[in-house]
Amino acid sequence: MVKKEIVINNISGLESKLAAMFIQKASNYKSTVWIEKGERKANAKSLLGLLSLGIGKGSKIMLIAEGEDEVEALDDLENYLASGLGESV
Secondary structure, three states: OEEEEEEOOOOOOOOHHHHHHHHHHHOOOOOEEEEEEOOEEEEOOOHHHHHHHOOOOOOEEEEEEEOOOHHHHHHHHHHHHHOOOOOOO
């Protein structure tokens, strides 16, 4: 298992459209991917789960990957979140 704390810096956080794009990316990996925010944890491949966390601009999250491609998944998803998800930061 690998994990990394990330701060979400894009304007609208992980709202529905951006969350759906993130899920598509996360779904490319065999590893299980989780996002933790505070005391709550959700499957990063679940739209309802991600939206339930209420991840907005400036939110600190923990990105967790576990499985055969966990390092690659964590690195790629971290870079994707750091890129601003296609929005201006």
